[in-house]
Amino acid sequence: MNYNDRKVPEVVIKRLPRYYRYLGELLKQDIHRISSNALSEKMKVTASQIRQDFNYFGGFGQQGYGYNVEYLHNEIGTILGLKEGYKTIIVGAGYLGHALATHEGFERRGFHLCAIFDNSPDKIGKEINGRAVRDVSEMEKYVKDNGIEIAILTLPRANVEETAEKLADWGIQGFWNFSYAELKLKKDVAVENVHLSDSLMTLAYKIKQGND
Amino acid sequence: MNYNDRKVPEVVIKRLPRYYRYLGELLKQDIHRISSNALSEKMKVTASQIRQDFNYFGGFGQQGYGYNVEYLHNEIGTILGLKEGYKTIIVGAGYLGHALATHEGFERRGFHLCAIFDNSPDKIGKEINGRAVRDVSEMEKYVKDNGIEIAILTLPRANVEETAEKLADWGIQGFWNFSYAELKLKKDVAVENVHLSDSLMTLAYKIKQGND
DNA sequence: TAGATTGTTAATCGATTAACAATC
DNA sequence: TAGATTGTTAATCGATTAACAATC
Numbered sequence: 001m002n003y004n005d006r007k008v009p010e011v012v013i014k015r016l017p018r019y020y021r022y023l024g025e026l027l028k029q030d031i032h033r034i035s036s037n038a039l040s041e042k043m044k045v046t047a048s049q050i051r052q053d054f055n056y057f058g059g060f061g062q063q064g065y066g067y068n069v070e071y072l073h074n075e076i077g078t079i080l081g082l083k084e085g086y087k088t089i090i091v092g093a094g095y096l097g098h099a100l101a102t103h104e105g106f107e108r109r110g111f112h113l114c115a116i117f118d119n120s121p122d123k124i125g126k127e128i129n130g131r132a133v134r135d136v137s138e139m140e141k142y143v144k145d146n147g148i149e150i151a152i153l154t155l156p157r158a159n160v161e162e163t164a165e166k167l168a169d170w171g172i173q174g175f176w177n178f179s180y181a182e183l184k185l186k187k188d189v190a191v192e193n194v195h196l197s198d199s200l201m202t203l204a205y206k207i208k209q210g211n212d
Numbered sequence: 213m214n215y216n217d218r219k220v221p222e223v224v225i226k227r228l229p230r231y232y233r234y235l236g237e238l239l240k241q242d243i244h245r246i247s248s249n250a251l252s253e254k255m256k257v258t259a260s261q262i263r264q265d266f267n268y269f270g271g272f273g274q275q276g277y278g279y280n281v282e283y284l285h286n287e288i289g290t291i292l293g294l295k296e297g298y299k300t301i302i303v304g305a306g307y308l309g310h311a312l313a314t315h316e317g318f319e320r321r322g323f324h325l326c327a328i329f330d331n332s333p334d335k336i337g338k339e340i341n342g343r344a345v346r347d348v349s350e351m352e353k354y355v356k357d358n359g360i361e362i363a364i365l366t367l368p369r370a371n372v373e374e375t376a377e378k379l380a381d382w383g384i385q386g387f388w389n390f391s392y393a394e395l396k397l398k399k400d401v402a403v404e405n406v407h408l409s410d411s412l413m414t415l416a417y418k419i420k421q422g423n424d
Numbered sequence: 425t426a427g428a429t430t431g432t433t434a435a436t437c438g439a440t441t442a443a444c445a446a447t448c
Numbered sequence: 449t450a451g452a453t454t455g456t457t458a459a460t461c462g463a464t465t466a467a468c469a470a471t472c
Binding site for chain 4: 009011012046047048049052062063064065
């Protein structure tokens with residue numbers, strides 16, 4: 001699991017993408033060296049937490065020097081699995097599917113979008129970002145033949161559960177689920193649920209607090 | 213802040229939308245009464261946590277009976293601020309803006325979408341869900357005249373910071389930000405950042421773990 | 425070498441779980 | 449009344465912060 005088998009807490013994992021993001025920013029600004037203290041100021045967390053977090057994976061710094069930004073960025077990318085180059089499909093070619101298909105940061109993070117599927121005759125055959133939308137009836141063969149690993153689910157709620165179970169049977173290892181339902185699958189596959197409504201409700205609460 | 217001024221921890225707030233979601237489901241299934249124990253099984257959390265969470269707001273149950281689902285659902289909705297009917301605009305009429313504009317759960321959670329803005333001549337005037345896309349040059353007047361409270365930011369990263377600062381000056385109280393940048397504004401307004409890339413990276417990590 | 429800053433242990437803080445008296 | 453289940457206090461667990469020795 002990591003260099004010394006301490007279990008990495010969920011909260012730490014959740015912070016890794018944010019570190020990755022900030023380190024990427026630093027690189028863009030041509031900053032190649034940073035101390036936990038300087039980084040903590042930028043990110044509004046404690047330096048202690050930063051050092052503690054990195055140490056779950058073995059420590060990437062050097063006493064008296066700090067961290068090499070490029071190296072650290074790269075290591076975190078590796079830990080997150082961004083070098084794996086996962087083969088991905090999008091299921092559901094609505095506006096959201098469209099938005100994700102044209103999402104720039106996608107390929108950059110090692111996700112290779114192979115195909116887009118839909119069941120509506122209006123959409124099948126139309127091009128999205130240079131790719132023709134395929135008929136879901138061809139999906140089983142495509143997924144199996146091409147060894148697809150990740151499915152992005154942007155289809156209507158009613159069909160999600162059933163579609164995902166099938167996809168898992170055909171070999172999909174991870175789901176990025178945007179439908180309202182909380183996906184719970186029989187097979188033990190990775191699921192990341194994106195609940196936009198939850199996020200919106202959190203915003204509503206924050207505004208209400210501010211107005212008190 | 214709440215019925216006895218204990219500060220509600222951030223983690224509790226984050227769980228409220230999920231409770232709200234599950235309670236809504238129960239109502240759909242015509243279940244009108246539930247114990248913390250039964251709910252805990254469905255939601256895969258401890259009954260203790262559920263009771264503890266609700267008690268930050270004063271306790272909504274009855275000994276020997278449990279919770280009235282409708283009442284509880286309603287109360288959590290109120291706590292979250294879903295009854296406020298916030299006036300909302302979308303800034304950026306790309307695919308993501310489009311997706312959110314047609315998002316069904318939107319109005320249902322008390323957000324009233326008033327207008328959509330873009331700066332591209334290609335998009336201005338086009339209809340989205342029955343609303344003409346407006347020119348951003350009219351945005352200041354529109355926001356001020358109509359007392360808009362929330363702005364959903366689905367515009368390119370490069371323009372986000374500047375646009376958001378202006379909007380805050382014009383009276384916007386909350387931002388739902390989808391751009392890659394982490395919004396930090398001078399004014400003290402509510403910001404909910406949605407980092408789709410972070411979510412995707414978390415998925416990548418989970419898959420990698422599963423494969424180990 | 426002296427100064428800086430990490431890696432890591434120890435102390436603190438907060439959140440979760442357990443337990444049970446209150447009460448419907 | 450007896451049984452059920454909450455509201456709430458106390459115990460436990462885990463995460464964050466502080467401190468400092470190791471070392472570049």
